[in-house]
Amino acid sequence: MPPFDVSEGDPFGPHNLPYGVFSRAGSTERTVGVRLGDQVLDAGAAARALGSPYAALLARPSLNPLLAAGRTAWSDVRRALTAWVTVPSHQETIAAHFHPLDSVTLHLPFEVADYVDFYSSEHHARNVGQIFRPDAEDSLTPNWKHLPIGYHGRSGTVVVSGTDVVRPSGQRKAPTDPAPVFGPSVRLDIEAEVGFVVGTPTRMGAPVPLGGFRDHVFGLCLLNDWSARDIQAWEYVPLGPFLGKSFATSVSAWITPLDALEDARTAPPPRTHRPLPYLDDSEDEPGGYDLRISVAVNGHTVAEPPFSTMYWTAAQQLAQMTVNGASLRTGDLYGSGTVSGPAPEQRGSLLELTWNGRDPLELPDGKRAFLEDGDVVTLSAWAPGPAGTRVSLGEVTGRVVAG
Template identity: 60%
Template sequence: MSGSPPAASWLGIPAGSGFGLENLPYGVFSTGRDNRPRSGVAIGDQILDLTGVTGDPVHGTGSLNAFMAQGPRRWQTLRADLVTWLTDERHRRRVEPHLVPRGEARLHLPVEIADYVDFYSSRDHAENLGRILRPGGAPLTPNWLHMPLGYHGRAGTVVVSGTPVTRPRGQRRGPADDTPDFGPSQRLDIEAEIGFVVGSPSPAGRPVALPDLPRHVFGVCLLNDWSARDLQAWEYVPLGPFLGKSFLTSVSPWVVPLAALEAARIRPPRREVTPLPYLDDAAAEPWGLDIQLEVRLNGHLVSRPPFRLMYWTPAQQLAHLTVNGASLRTGDLFASGTVSGPARHQSGSFIELSWGGREPLELPDGSVRVFLQDGDHVTITAVAPGRHGETLSFGEVAGRVQPAAALTSQTASVPGPLGV
């Protein structure tokens, strides 16, 4: 897309829709009349069926992977074509039959996830957790200012927005307990995050440099890394997150192209420690992003986390992820980590909003929360500035908490230690 404002669409896109010509996010959908999952692009309150309008079978595979694997040149070409088709009246007769009202569509997981990595890149979030969990100690661990910390998650439990969240079971040990017990998590939490979807792979042994982010990352989505804080607290020493994280991660159904976010690029916060050369972006093009998130619990706005304050950028995360020679695969997903700001109402998790459970959160309807209860519905939305004054929407990632699943005969009896 050029630097001049795009022509108006013949579609008549509603003002403020968030899904205008500057956005054009990709997803996978089906309808009651045609239950084949296929790729589409959100435009206004419609979805443009890419299988029909392009005739390219790559868009009929049920995920974006095959298209993403074609690389940045193909991404750029199709994006330019979409703008032409939706603005030039000459294409209307061919394009219009392939538009589907978004309200009639079922949205699917847009990407077949290859690997999943979650980072820990908000300084405010990291310092908040340090003060909550290690009162009187240093808020940050010694390595935090030197590299983006993260953990490898479970790709098979990444699900699309709207998938129910079954409360996980596991081992828990209270502060006054000598031994753990087993049962449903009592400290179920969220983590409001931004996810980055890899389109182009990289070979093993060849790290991805900071400027190469756009060659590999196709787009951006919303992500909720559901977390069982009590399970996590008991298991995370010495190896880090495991069952307290791996039960479910939700992503939004729309992937906003990285190319749509040029106007949202900003400098990250000032760093007091100069990173090692492979992470030093002082002279590089900035990859901070001005994205504003909102978190709602049962319809009530409880937080507005600002992504612009993230200490480590996605370019630095990708560089660190691959610096040891790890390869990238099409469909890899890496997440920013919880997005939080310095104020309590900018926190991206309930452990921060309730300050570890010591200061319960009061909702406008009179109810009180520390962590999530069964039946609670969490929605995360986000917007970013477009190039010509348009606001870009990321849609939403949502989930409702369901009670822990009943134990089956296979899991009713917990075996004794096996000795590893």
């Protein structure tokens, strides 16, 4: 089928056009690609063939030059790409620059600068509080309704979908153990999240207000923030996550631009506490996104977390991340935190789904409290698009291998 003949309603149709980086079979040369159906357009080669001024941004081995170009360039390039794949007069020129998806290798689409992970689902936070503080009067910490809680992670271990995840080792100590022991994690978990990719940088001392979100964030991707719960439980007091989180964070190979998600915008849940002015979005445009996530273990769906339930929005997270004057760099990545909904089947981690191992999942290949070697975890998602279409966010997958 010609590359332009995408079936009506294809979630990777011209209304989507996510960006990635690929190499062709037998080549190590990487370049920016744009997905249309089951084809990948070599965006730089197409731009050169059409004499486009955007060739310098697109004929690169990373999305970073495009990310750094800013909001006006992002919108202009998207309009141009949409025209290239929909206007018949362009088809003969660029047809040769499409490649079947199954014939290319996909790579990490951008160079990650810094990585921050948040904790912004009230349902997830309450579940975790009830698991670990069952006698507390309130399962949320006192600060939770006042600010998006986050921590700085390790950018060097952000990997693209399909990369194996080596089971981490470290210290762990169960409450009944007399002393800590060292060894592979026995409570390896996942966290179903959405990652936001920063394009336009800022200088130190210049916070980004809520209204600046779309000027600095290029797009989003699916993100699995793998977690070694036993290592984390022993090490995180008093300074927070460290080795239990830093061994791997997987992201999808496709970055969906914010402009493709206009029809998915939605209001966040009602706020029970009015935020301080720098986080108060009550007069702003809807800051949430209606993303429908699925979590599968070894091909079996175990959860369907709804991103629309997230209490803190991506714009509020960015404002919190920079309010102290911390600067942004092109390629910064920040995760939403585990996405969980109010129903048991909407929980975005095994910690919640099995209630810390008490209620193992019944899978076709056996019970699971936490992940075993050889298990394959896949996150996928879609969002409402224009005229009743769907916008696919692709998937992020990883296989656990022994350390």
